[in-house]
Amino acid sequence: MFVLLRQLGEIRRRARLGRGSGTRWLGVRHVDAGSCNGCEHELGLVTSPLHDLQRFGLDIVASPRHADILLITGPVTTRMAGPLRTAYDAMPTPRLVAALGDCALGRNVLGERTELIGSVERLLPVDIRIVGCPPTPREIAEQLLDALAELGP
Amino acid sequence: MTLLRPVAARAWRAAVSEAIERRGERFGGAWATRDGGWRAVMLAGDEAVVLCCDAEDGRVDSIVDIAAAALWDEREAHDLHGLGFIGHDPLRPLIEHTAELERWVTPVSGEGVHQVAVGPIHAGVIESGHFRFHVVGERILALDTRLFHKHRGLERAAEGLAPDDALKHAGRACAACAVANTVAYAQAVEDATGLWPSADLRRQRTVLLELERLYNHLHDIGAICAGVGFAPGSMAFAALKDRAQELNAQAFGHRFLFGTVAIGGIPVALDPPAAGALRGALRELRADALAGWRDLTFAASMQARLDGVGVLELEDALRMGVVGPAARASGVPLDARVGNRRLVYGGLRPASPPAATGDVAARLRIRALELEATCDMLDELLSLPLARDGASPGRERSPVGVGRVESPRGETVCTVELVAARVARMHLRSASYANWPAVARATAGNLLPDFPLINKSFELCYACADR
Numbered sequence: 001m002f003v004l005l006r007q008l009g010e011i012r013r014r015a016r017l018g019r020g021s022g023t024r025w026l027g028v029r030h031v032d033a034g035s036c037n038g039c040e041h042e043l044g045l046v047t048s049p050l051h052d053l054q055r056f057g058l059d060i061v062a063s064p065r066h067a068d069i070l071l072i073t074g075p076v077t078t079r080m081a082g083p084l085r086t087a088y089d090a091m092p093t094p095r096l097v098a099a100l101g102d103c104a105l106g107r108n109v110l111g112e113r114t115e116l117i118g119s120v121e122r123l124l125p126v127d128i129r130i131v132g133c134p135p136t137p138r139e140i141a142e143q144l145l146d147a148l149a150e151l152g153p
Numbered sequence: 154m155t156l157l158r159p160v161a162a163r164a165w166r167a168a169v170s171e172a173i174e175r176r177g178e179r180f181g182g183a184w185a186t187r188d189g190g191w192r193a194v195m196l197a198g199d200e201a202v203v204l205c206c207d208a209e210d211g212r213v214d215s216i217v218d219i220a221a222a223a224l225w226d227e228r229e230a231h232d233l234h235g236l237g238f239i240g241h242d243p244l245r246p247l248i249e250h251t252a253e254l255e256r257w258v259t260p261v262s263g264e265g266v267h268q269v270a271v272g273p274i275h276a277g278v279i280e281s282g283h284f285r286f287h288v289v290g291e292r293i294l295a296l297d298t299r300l301f302h303k304h305r306g307l308e309r310a311a312e313g314l315a316p317d318d319a320l321k322h323a324g325r326a327c328a329a330c331a332v333a334n335t336v337a338y339a340q341a342v343e344d345a346t347g348l349w350p351s352a353d354l355r356r357q358r359t360v361l362l363e364l365e366r367l368y369n370h371l372h373d374i375g376a377i378c379a380g381v382g383f384a385p386g387s388m389a390f391a392a393l394k395d396r397a398q399e400l401n402a403q404a405f406g407h408r409f410l411f412g413t414v415a416i417g418g419i420p421v422a423l424d425p426p427a428a429g430a431l432r433g434a435l436r437e438l439r440a441d442a443l444a445g446w447r448d449l450t451f452a453a454s455m456q457a458r459l460d461g462v463g464v465l466e467l468e469d470a471l472r473m474g475v476v477g478p479a480a481r482a483s484g485v486p487l488d489a490r491v492g493n494r495r496l497v498y499g500g501l502r503p504a505s506p507p508a509a510t511g512d513v514a515a516r517l518r519i520r521a522l523e524l525e526a527t528c529d530m531l532d533e534l535l536s537l538p539l540a541r542d543g544a545s546p547g548r549e550r551s552p553v554g555v556g557r558v559e560s561p562r563g564e565t566v567c568t569v570e571l572v573a574a575r576v577a578r579m580h581l582r583s584a585s586y587a588n589w590p591a592v593a594r595a596t597a598g599n600l601l602p603d604f605p606l607i608n609k610s611f612e613l614c615y616a617c618a619d620r
Binding site: 040041048079108110111115137 | 250273274276277278279280281301302303304305306307309310321322324325326327328329331372388391392394395402408409411614615616617619
């Protein structure tokens with residue numbers, strides 16, 4: 001279930017994201033690496049008034065340079081592998097990678113194709129896995145927050 | 154049954170020209186095959202004819218001067234199948250991303266002209282695609298779009314599969330157009346295999362298509378609000394969209410209606426209480442959406458940002474083969490629902506905005522009109538329960554089948570070639586594919602900060618186009 005806002009400080013410490021003392025906030029940068037747009041639609045609603053991810057201290061940020069978490073959708077097309085890597089390299093460390101949706105987790109309907117890397121894990125170390133095709137806004141928020149709560153030191 | 158009309162390579166231009174100029178047909182997409190074949194589908198009313206030829210020495214005459222809508226189709230066939238097009242010069246790369254910058258951008262020069270490169274990764278939660286603006290100061294002179302970062306090779310992956318197995322390829326092309334794409338694909342296969350949908354199946358599919366249009370139009374209105382930075386509107390319509398998708402989940406088990414379309418049948422049903430419940434909830438949603446729309450019309454700070462921005466002229470819309478709400482907002486009375494005998498649209502006429510000004514304002518208003526019409530259609534369609542029913546055989550088979558559906562973004566044409574009951578070629582030409590070139594056209598002459606607004610007013614899918 002949802003973790004409370006005041007737990008975020010603890011989450012930051014355990015996830016070793018303690019940059020900026022006392023800031024109970026995590027920046028999430030989204031990268032679409034070839035999704036069907038389903039995960040984007042649902043992720044867009046996670047920050048809408050109904051689900052309101054910001055109340056938990058998380059927000060979508062405009063640049064990977066402002067981000068603690070890189071949230072990636074899609075099976076990672078060969079054409080997006082380069083830009084995805086660039087975004088990851090632009091992030092400050094320590095950093096987390098979240099794979100959002102079944103495609104990003106290597107379970108896309110096409111299987112192995114030359115146009116696809118196939119999963120985020122084949123390119124970057126994945127810390128957080130959010131399952132679903134696509135996961136609903138509530139499932140995205142819950143799985144993201146639960147995963148953050150469970151991240152060990 | 155769709156006719157397959159073989160044409161000699163040297164007669165290709167004449168055949169297309171005759172179809173357009175003499176018979177008044179519309180270009181509906183072109184695709185290459187692995188064995189050097191080149192096809193074009195021509196549309197007239199509810200009928201379709203597929204012209205086919207074999208390339209000579211890997212080359213065919215270009216038709217872009219006759220059918221400007223074929224611009225991307227020819228570039229794609231060159232990149233993916235190595236076809237050459239005589240007279241298409243310069244033939245710029247479209248899907249091939251390794252080319253030097255000079256080979257794919259429009260040459261624009263002059264004092265103070267410079268390029269602004271944006272993407273493929275954008276600032277918000279947006280699909281990936283690259284835009285290269287040629288600007289003087291803040292004024293956009295031209296825009297080169299470089300999409301296909303999300304190219305997954307869906308069509309190639311479908312080749313050799315049983316038609317039922319390739320359905321998911323059409324479905325995963327795009328979540329927001331999943332029903333439109335799968336219905337178009339199912340229709341294409343049914344057309345090729347001589348099946349005709351029953352009355353129940355036609356009604357069922359129409360309900361699903363309109364439910365898809367409902368949540369998309371709500372989303373698109375909210376997106377335009379976001380484009381001008383009007384947070385109350387974008388938040389209100391995001392909440393309405395979420396409600397519409399929840400209704401999809403309650404009635405059919407999935408917020409994007411995945412898994413509701415099958416070839417020759419329908420895997421879902423609505424009993425009388427469920428149909429009644431959905432109908433009642435949609436009436437409430439309709440009332441709230443119209444109230445939200447009324448609020449928008451009185452939001453002066455928002456309305457002041459819409460007029461005269463991103464104008465797509467009528468002649469450009471016609472010439473470029475633009476479809477859907479974008480075409481209707483420019484005054485093109487085109488809607489693939491009209492006269493569609495494989496769905497149930499009765500005497501529907503294309504919506505037309507109060508003024509077909511072709512700007513952001515017109516593209517916004519047409520969606521509000523269509524939203525209301527869609528709610529009214531659903532109310533009527535859901536007055537009866539939806540039964541599981543199929544399609545009946547009895548029609549002639551054809552080596553090629555065509556499916557046509559009006560997706561929330563416009564006409565989507567799916568073509569399937571079957572050989573020995575396997576998919577030899579599947580081609581999905583979504584409304585987004587048809588309309589992307591028009592975004593660049595409507596952008597020229599506007600200010601750079603207005604591009605997100607103009608882009609949102611078309612609200613095209615990258616996933617649908619890239620496949």
